[in-house]
Amino acid sequence: MGYNAFMKKVGFEDINNKNIFFVLSEPRSKSKKIVIMSHGFRGSSVGPARTFVNFEKLINENDISTLRFDQPCSGNSDGEYIDSSFNEWIKTTTFFANKYLNLGYQVILLGQSMGATTTMAATAQKDIEGKIPCIILWVPDPETELEVNPNDICEEAGERYKGRFWEEAKESNFFGCLDKYTGGIHLVYGEKDKYVAKALRDQVIEKVKAKNQPFMILKGQDHSPWAYDLTQNIYEQELEFIKKYFV
Numbered sequence: 001m002g003y004n005a006f007m008k009k010v011g012f013e014d015i016n017n018k019n020i021f022f023v024l025s026e027p028r029s030k031s032k033k034i035v036i037m038s039h040g041f042r043g044s045s046v047g048p049a050r051t052f053v054n055f056e057k058l059i060n061e062n063d064i065s066t067l068r069f070d071q072p073c074s075g076n077s078d079g080e081y082i083d084s085s086f087n088e089w090i091k092t093t094t095f096f097a098n099k100y101l102n103l104g105y106q107v108i109l110l111g112q113s114m115g116a117t118t119t120m121a122a123t124a125q126k127d128i129e130g131k132i133p134c135i136i137l138w139v140p141d142p143e144t145e146l147e148v149n150p151n152d153i154c155e156e157a158g159e160r161y162k163g164r165f166w167e168e169a170k171e172s173n174f175f176g177c178l179d180k181y182t183g184g185i186h187l188v189y190g191e192k193d194k195y196v197a198k199a200l201r202d203q204v205i206e207k208v209k210a211k212n213q214p215f216m217i218l219k220g221q222d223h224s225p226w227a228y229d230l231t232q233n234i235y236e237q238e239l240e241f242i243k244k245y246f247v
Contacts, residue, residue, distance in 0.1 A: 021076035022069040034065040040113025044075035049225035086168035098127040116140035121172040133245040134184030142174040185213040190221035
């Protein structure tokens, strides 16, 4: 398909008194299928190495819409990064999922890093619980090992934030949400992830295996970004995975 085969809408959604930036990309077939993408900590709606943008093109070519957005206090959305709240991330992801469910769409969620942790937590929110047929989790951090005071001001890669972000993430109960979720799961981790300890990764993998769901361990790869050719292969596998859950 050529560029004109798709329709893009770029705008802001008012959520919790903040203007939240989004990019909606739809095939002209107007199919009621959508993948909603949640970025990671200090990330944005383009994803690491433009992962979300590139995967979006492949998804759209297969008559599936995509929505990617900047979480509150990230990217082009309102707010200062120092005020980032994981709970607000969950609410924002849930808002978008619920919006498209109410519009009659079949909704699949994809998250990268803390966006994957957010995705897992969102599935347990009452507005959308039991309504998301499958999720894609790229390098989720299930239980950060950072020991910070919720009131501390921390800094990482030029961004300042409050320790409460990680406290809220822990309280979201990733493993409890994973146990509770009954839909399909596709999990991806890098073999040499520097942010998520191997013991935690192994816990997540074992739980996903127990549910008879697929997972990938990327040999020699870090948290993100991943090698180009390997990433293209992941896109293809994810596409085949989600196709099974869209009816």
